[in-house]
Amino acid sequence: MTSLIIRDLHVSIETDQGTTPILRGVDLTINSGEIHAIMGPNGSGKSTLAYTIAGHPRYTVDSGSITLDGEDVLAMSVDERAKAGLFLAMQYPVEIPGVTVSNFLRTAKTALDGQAPPLRSWVKDLKTSMEALRMDAGFTERNVNEGFSGGEKKRHEIVQLELLKPKIAVLDETDSGLDVDALKIVSEGVNRVKDNTDLGVLLITHYTRILRYITPDFVHVFVEGRIAEQGGAELAERLENEGYDRYTAGAPVH
Amino acid sequence: MTSAIDTDRVVPGATEHAHGPGSPVPVQSRAERFASAVHADFPEVTGRELEWRLTPVASVRDLLDDALDGSALPVEVTDAPGVTSEWIARDDPRVGSAGLAEERAAANAWSSFEKAHAVTLTSETPVEVTIRRASPDAAPRAAHTVITARPNSRGLVIIDNSGPARLSENVEIVVESGAQLTVVSLQEWDDDAVHLSSQFARVDRDASLKHVVVSLGGSLVRVNPSTRLAGEGAAGELLGLYFADAGQHLEQQVFVHHIAPRTVSRVNYKGALNGAKARTVWVGDVLIGRDATGTDSYEQNRNLVLSDGARADSIPNLEIETGDIAGAGHASATGRFDDEQLFYLRSRGVPEPEARRLVVHGFLVEVVQKIGNAALQERLLAAIEAELAQIEVI
Numbered sequence: 288m289t290s291l292i293i294r295d296l297h298v299s300i301e302t303d304q305g306t307t308p309i310l311r312g313v314d315l316t317i318n319s320g321e322i323h324a325i326m327g328p329n330g331s332g333k334s335t336l337a338y339t340i341a342g343h344p345r346y347t348v349d350s351g352s353i354t355l356d357g358e359d360v361l362a363m364s365v366d367e368r369a370k371a372g373l374f375l376a377m378q379y380p381v382e383i384p385g386v387t388v389s390n391f392l393r394t395a396k397t398a399l400d401g402q403a404p405p406l407r408s409w410v411k412d413l414k415t416s417m418e419a420l421r422m423d424a425g426f427t428e429r430n431v432n433e434g435f436s437g438g439e440k441k442r443h444e445i446v447q448l449e450l451l452k453p454k455i456a457v458l459d460e461t462d463s464g465l466d467v468d469a470l471k472i473v474s475e476g477v478n479r480v481k482d483n484t485d486l487g488v489l490l491i492t493h494y495t496r497i498l499r500y501i502t503p504d505f506v507h508v509f510v511e512g513r514i515a516e517q518g519g520a521e522l523a524e525r526l527e528n529e530g531y532d533r534y535t536a537g538a539p540v541h
Numbered sequence: 542m543t544s545a546i547d548t549d550r551v552v553p554g555a556t557e558h559a560h561g562p563g564s565p566v567p568v569q570s571r572a573e574r575f576a577s578a579v580h581a582d583f584p585e586v587t588g589r590e591l592e593w594r595l596t597p598v599a600s601v602r603d604l605l606d607d608a609l610d611g612s613a614l615p616v617e618v619t620d621a622p623g624v625t626s627e628w629i630a631r632d633d634p635r636v637g638s639a640g641l642a643e644e645r646a647a648a649n650a651w652s653s654f655e656k657a658h659a660v661t662l663t664s665e666t667p668v669e670v671t672i673r674r675a676s677p678d679a680a681p682r683a684a685h686t687v688i689t690a691r692p693n694s695r696g697l698v699i700i701d702n703s704g705p706a707r708l709s710e711n712v713e714i715v716v717e718s719g720a721q722l723t724v725v726s727l728q729e730w731d732d733d734a735v736h737l738s739s740q741f742a743r744v745d746r747d748a749s750l751k752h753v754v755v756s757l758g759g760s761l762v763r764v765n766p767s768t769r770l771a772g773e774g775a776a777g778e779l780l781g782l783y784f785a786d787a788g789q790h791l792e793q794q795v796f797v798h799h800i801a802p803r804t805v806s807r808v809n810y811k812g813a814l815n816g817a818k819a820r821t822v823w824v825g826d827v828l829i830g831r832d833a834t835g836t837d838s839y840e841q842n843r844n845l846v847l848s849d850g851a852r853a854d855s856i857p858n859l860e861i862e863t864g865d866i867a868g869a870g871h872a873s874a875t876g877r878f879d880d881e882q883l884f885y886l887r888s889r890g891v892p893e894p895e896a897r898r899l900v901v902h903g904f905l906v907e908v909v910q911k912i913g914n915a916a917l918q919e920r921l922l923a924a925i926e927a928e929l930a931q932i933e934v935i
Contacts, residue, residue, distance in 0.1 A: 341888050344880070369890035381885040385903025394899065395889035430903070451889065 289356055289372065289454040289487060291317045291340075296351035298332075298339050309335040311512035312351070315489075317455055322481065322488045324498060324523060327509030328531045333491045334378065336509075337459040340489075341375040342368050355455070370399055372454030376444040376461050383431040388443070389413075391431045392450060399451055416449045420476050438469035445476040448486075455487040456480075462497035474500030495527040510534040570860060571826045572798060576641040580652040583645035592644050595822040595854055597790060600761050604646045604709040604737055609683035611653035614708070617673040623664030623694070626672075628656040635659055635687045639713035640741025640767060647739040650709040653683035660688050660698060662722065667695040669914070675704035679733070684710035690720035690748070697723040697914055706734040706759070714742040716750045718772060723751040725912065726766075729924065730759035738764045746772030746801070753912055754781040754810075756791045757924055763822075767796040770804035770833075779808045781823075782908045782921070784928045785851070787816025794824040797840070799833035808840035811908050813901055815932055817850035828860045829869060837867040844875040845904050847897070847932065898929045 886896035
């Protein structure tokens, strides 16, 4: 059983206008096997939370803590966080010219495990996962994300999730830009990985659409850099009907 | 330490360079550059000339000015059906059939060589020839090579350079009608080697040339390929790959002259720079002549700067003398690592040094994959790996 614990997290970024605070005291605990949905309007800091957990250099942690089973995540480099069991499925996966999917996945798996995966089972796992996500076998010899459609990039992220077997995964707007078929395929993939590996999931989304296919145990409403309300799956339904106006139009959350 | 990144810099017409012997008239077109086989026809080099201003001329004074040893440079040529390798006299008609020296170091070599090395391909079945060259020492030398692909012949010629060198040379490449020739000039010289190479190609009707410059080893290596697409339907693909380490100067001035109608050219040079005073220069001139209607050309240069203190110059020039063309374009980009690429790889557990190596490898591999020879590709990939293995965490 793994726990990712975020306590009173304050994060800022440097912009041309100076230092801008984004996260203003986030508290969140994600355990193995739990699905947490973080929902909120644009600009509320959802992606900042995702990238701060992964360790993107653009974000400065001003105070607070992130720990994974008691280990200080903020003290770890980006790749150390991955080795510790964290995974970020990106909203805009990056293209890497000249590096094939096959080479990339094997390199990542080798780095995470400290040894190359046994060839036969690796090839089989890769094939199984690609098929489950309806990705043609030819993708393995294409360069990472180069010329992939939006949906193909997202499915490729879930292939990685399945093969790299993290303990806690952050899915940053994985649903954005997906048509309904791709959304179902990606959701099935996330559910399958969770069932097989007891993955803990932090699902960041703007819309409730993906929650029809991935049922959250907890829903957190994110407004102005902190969690404004939390509840169960029923909170998502309420957001579906009422939108975020209730949080943004009323008294400012400070 | 300084780090200059030059992007899309275009040199304006004619400000500071020589124009043939003492001429006050600016060169208006790349085609009008003065050419001669005689050393004395070129004035002394000041370092301000267009063709020298980015080269450390102080390091090549002997090759520019002094007497050079013009005796035959030891070569080893692999056997292949229909291929002849011979030493020919200066007055052989093959000498000068593809071009003439356009600067003083090339003319010094031309005036100095005693016999030219001629390699001729005749086979219509594709053949492979490797010319291994190694100087016995680092004395200043001159060389002259003529590679001829007879009509409809097919082949790959690798000029494989290693060992010590202070060499100024001219390489002529003639691709006769319907022939398909690949020439790879591979510079894996010793660390202190100096090499100036002018390579002239003439491509006849419906013939095609793939020319590849790979510069990895040497202190100062300047390979200037110049290709004339002389016959209707001729095609030229000019590729380059270079990796400059600390203190290395790797330069290439590429010229493609579309003379005949419906000619096609593609120029793609990629380089990486790593270390203090790692320096690369790429100048790409494309000239579409007035008779070269229906031509299609594109040239690009990309540089990846891996450390502080390195400098890449990249200068694309395009001259068009006819309005009736199918396409003409150029691109140049010089940049540092894409931090988002590194973040993506690292977020999957790949440690930073390995992530950097993977990105550089991916960047350079595009050119390697276009060479079209499995053994050579494997060898170049291994050479790139060896370069990358030396990269420290930046």
